[in-house]
Amino acid sequence: MFNKKLVEGLGKSSMIRAMFEEGARLKKIYGDDKVYDFSLGNPEVEPPAEVIDTLKKYVNSGEEGLHKYMNNAGFPDVRQKVAAYLQEKSGVSLDENNIIMVCGAAAGLNVALKALLNPGEEVIVLAPFFVEYGTYIEQAGGKAVIVNTIKDSFQIDVDAVEEAITDKTKAIIINSPNNPTGVIYDRESLERLNKVLEKKEAELGISIFVISDEPYVSLVYDGIEVPSTLSVFKKSISINSFSKSLALPGERIGYIAASSRIPEVETLISVMITLNRTLGFVNAPSLFQKVIADNLEVAVDTESYKKKRDLLYNHLTKIGFKCIKPDGAFYLFVKAPIEDDIAFCKAAAKYNLLLVPGSGFKGPGYVRIAYCTDIKMIERSLEAFTKLAQEYGLS
Numbered sequence: 001m002f003n004k005k006l007v008e009g010l011g012k013s014s015m016i017r018a019m020f021e022e023g024a025r026l027k028k029i030y031g032d033d034k035v036y037d038f039s040l041g042n043p044e045v046e047p048p049a050e051v052i053d054t055l056k057k058y059v060n061s062g063e064e065g066l067h068k069y070m071n072n073a074g075f076p077d078v079r080q081k082v083a084a085y086l087q088e089k090s091g092v093s094l095d096e097n098n099i100i101m102v103c104g105a106a107a108g109l110n111v112a113l114k115a116l117l118n119p120g121e122e123v124i125v126l127a128p129f130f131v132e133y134g135t136y137i138e139q140a141g142g143k144a145v146i147v148n149t150i151k152d153s154f155q156i157d158v159d160a161v162e163e164a165i166t167d168k169t170k171a172i173i174i175n176s177p178n179n180p181t182g183v184i185y186d187r188e189s190l191e192r193l194n195k196v197l198e199k200k201e202a203e204l205g206i207s208i209f210v211i212s213d214e215p216y217v218s219l220v221y222d223g224i225e226v227p228s229t230l231s232v233f234k235k236s237i238s239i240n241s242f243s244k245s246l247a248l249p250g251e252r253i254g255y256i257a258a259s260s261r262i263p264e265v266e267t268l269i270s271v272m273i274t275l276n277r278t279l280g281f282v283n284a285p286s287l288f289q290k291v292i293a294d295n296l297e298v299a300v301d302t303e304s305y306k307k308k309r310d311l312l313y314n315h316l317t318k319i320g321f322k323c324i325k326p327d328g329a330f331y332l333f334v335k336a337p338i339e340d341d342i343a344f345c346k347a348a349a350k351y352n353l354l355l356v357p358g359s360g361f362k363g364p365g366y367v368r369i370a371y372c373t374d375i376k377m378i379e380r381s382l383e384a385f386t387k388l389a390q391e392y393g394l395s
């Protein structure tokens, strides 16, 4: 009766939600401070003070026209500031006509995929990946082709990508720093990927677009480089949001930047602007467009996330868990001591630890821990992790 694919997908996509609801159930029984909820990537920190001050400034400014319908791409002055900021970072020439303001990365991805895909065209996604990509691609009429990253390092397996490319390949989605692994794809693999894409384009007579999903690009530790995808890839569509970098997920604000190096980029931009409207987003929230344009250089305090990462990473590895040390985002992707990551999450829940099975991200055998939570909760949780490790004979 309803959309069959979406109904079938309900079970799969709700793992994170299910853990979150389990958390609410456990909190009622044991009390808030006895449940350790690492299930959601919902930043615990408040937006930086500058952001709130800018919001107040605009609310109180009396400026006319702030709340009206507008060009569906967003305010021209905002797009101009975003373009200048990205041009400076990437060295690629950009102006406001390359930028569309959108309702967060989720909207940006849906708009870009629908703009690119004809029925049956393929999009390569690198596993493990943000669980919603599959649905977005399917709803845009495409087919997701899953390519695993390299075992344990989670870097791009460029040879495997090359093998997966067919004459139906239209795009590849990359997400770095990555959800769920926290890994940053290194420059060398991105440049090798670029070479492979160009080679296959010439060989097969196709165009392959790189959709770079970048909500964690400002959440990086120890000065590690996140190479600019706009500068590495010619057919690059960079999608960013302020949900994580400014802790504004409820405000739904982000942008799409389509590289000036894409042939006929004007047509692509026009289609995406139309889709921003017809998919029902219409335009990004006007007040928050203005707010982020004045705060493009601002980010939440990454030192506080780093403290949380180090506390949890050091403890987990000390008690015998295996986990790559993430350079960015706010997730740990920990190897489950048994093959069945869902069973392992159930075992963790006995100690009131709420983790998300890696299989939900097409990364079976692992669990995701979102540490964008209160550090005191992390401190209280350490003993529960120790008990869990002991149950599996790790320590």
Ligand code: PLP
Binding pocket: 041, 103, 104, 105, 106, 107, 130, 175, 178, 179, 213, 215, 240, 241, 242, 243, 249, 254
């Ligand atoms: N892409 C990735 C990798 C994410 O982790 C998320 C949210 O967690 C999104 C996109 C969606 O973010 P937004 O709130 O900007 O729509």
